[in-house]
Amino acid sequence: MSGKVKVVLNRANVSRQLLHNTQLLDDVQAQVEGMAQVHPAIKVYRNEDGDRGNVVATIPMAVEDAHRGLMADMLAKVRV
Template sequence: MSRNSRVKVVLNHPNVCRQLLNNTQLLDEVEYQVTGMAAVHPAIKVYRNSGVSRGNVVATIPMAVEDAHRGLLTDILGRVRI
């Protein structure tokens, strides 16, 4: 296969929802990582939404803070490892 070949990945939506989006252990780990990294600035808030059809972890930051620290939130979310 050449270096520039493209790969198409197709996910089974029901399986992704069941195995990832409703996985308490996975959500705990993501929340732990995001909360730890968000401690760099007191304006960053981390929320956990579980107990619905799918769980998620959300980090928010005021636009003025993001503008002053260009890419901070993107950097935090890009460092999450599962």
């Protein structure tokens, strides 16, 4: 049997269980910081002050231009 499946997420539960999950954010931050070691210009920040927690990696445009796709490659390798 094949067919389409519709998944509906409860926004409040997702926010509480995923976006404010300290263990999950710790794991993502560790992964991103490990990958960020490829270039000293990459900076990693963690933000838990808003509606959701997140891990942010920044890179100067000149570095990204020289290593096209580096940030996208890093993000694609993060595992949850």
